[in-house]
Amino acid sequence: MGNGLGCIPRTESRGGIESRCQSSSRPRRKIITEEDLLHRQALAMAIQQHQLSQRFDGSMSRRIGSTSSRKQTPSSSFRKPVPIVLDNLETKKIILVHGEGFGAWCWYKILPLVEDAGLHPVALDLTGSGIDHTDVNSIMTLADYTKPLLDYLHNLREDEKVILVGHSCGGASVSYALECFPKKITKAIFLGATMILDGQRPFDVFAEELASADIFMQESQLLLYANGKDKPPTGLKLDKEQLQALYFNQSPSKDIALASVSMRPIPLAPIMEKLSLTAENYGSVRRYFIQMLDDRVLSPDLQEKLVRENPPCEVFKIKGSDHCPFFSKPQSLCKILLEIVQLI
Numbered sequence: 001m002g003n004g005l006g007c008i009p010r011t012e013s014r015g016g017i018e019s020r021c022q023s024s025s026r027p028r029r030k031i032i033t034e035e036d037l038l039h040r041q042a043l044a045m046a047i048q049q050h051q052l053s054q055r056f057d058g059s060m061s062r063r064i065g066s067t068s069s070r071k072q073t074p075s076s077s078f079r080k081p082v083p084i085v086l087d088n089l090e091t092k093k094i095i096l097v098h099g100e101g102f103g104a105w106c107w108y109k110i111l112p113l114v115e116d117a118g119l120h121p122v123a124l125d126l127t128g129s130g131i132d133h134t135d136v137n138s139i140m141t142l143a144d145y146t147k148p149l150l151d152y153l154h155n156l157r158e159d160e161k162v163i164l165v166g167h168s169c170g171g172a173s174v175s176y177a178l179e180c181f182p183k184k185i186t187k188a189i190f191l192g193a194t195m196i197l198d199g200q201r202p203f204d205v206f207a208e209e210l211a212s213a214d215i216f217m218q219e220s221q222l223l224l225y226a227n228g229k230d231k232p233p234t235g236l237k238l239d240k241e242q243l244q245a246l247y248f249n250q251s252p253s254k255d256i257a258l259a260s261v262s263m264r265p266i267p268l269a270p271i272m273e274k275l276s277l278t279a280e281n282y283g284s285v286r287r288y289f290i291q292m293l294d295d296r297v298l299s300p301d302l303q304e305k306l307v308r309e310n311p312p313c314e315v316f317k318i319k320g321s322d323h324c325p326f327f328s329k330p331q332s333l334c335k336i337l338l339e340i341v342q343l344i
Helices: 034-052 074-078 112-115 142-154 170-180 204-215 240-248 253-262 300-309 330-342
Strands: 007-009 093-097 120-124 160-165 187-191 286-292 314-318
Touching: 093 112, 093 142, 093 170, 112 120, 112 330, 120 142, 120 330, 142 170, 160 170, 160 330, 170 187, 240 253, 286 300, 286 330, 314 330
Parallel strands: 093 120, 093 160, 160 187, 187 286, 286 314
Antiparallel strands: 007 120
């Protein structure tokens, strides 16, 4: 699964991002569903618009405590970024792991930026996400949900290493991968993500805010009960109005449109599972945390609590970003990723 249709490495194409295996799958898929067609059309339009109007907004993310007073001139919006020379790196391969409801498609702005800087990005669809059409109600463990990432790491050459980036609940998948394959991962970057402690559930990170805001889990009409109402819920639907207010409060309208036709229901069992994390495995890999200061899903206070309770090597912040900086602040996010990649 990790090396099949759900794996979207960045490839050279006039149309933007495309899966290396999509062309080979056409003879087998004679019928394209209306949902798939909408997804492809929206993605193609978003990529085309992004390529035709790439204007750098000049907002620069900074490490904690640093500031910038430089103002952007009108002409600077059209300047190409200064090339970055990446030498003597442990690895140039960076694996992008999406959060709940998303898929590999959500990284479409980040893939070309990271690749143009000289890295080798790969975006994966986790099980039941993106164009992996596994029924979310059938995903019963975090191992099942994370299987595409685990398969990818397992299939790496013995001497090959990668950097992992996990967004939101994708942080749980990254943590699980750190425990399973610590020697194949040089760094782990948690992007407003569930950087949990040993014995915690991914859901525990959001529990306080969900209870106080009375959203998502408390809205019974959003829960899926594939095994019957008398059994625990198996999935969670995403309400489009709530999504826009919570996830995309600073994101462009075209990205919100793309997400509205591409996001999938969330499997509940994986985020309700307690993780077993050891100092020998999980604790042996350098971790970095990126905070978003206008995040309404994982509030700045809650992000601060995560890094206090489970301190990473370093913390970075993005100003003016909602929960999805790959949409709202792609250049700022890319700058931080490149900085972390170069840290020794």
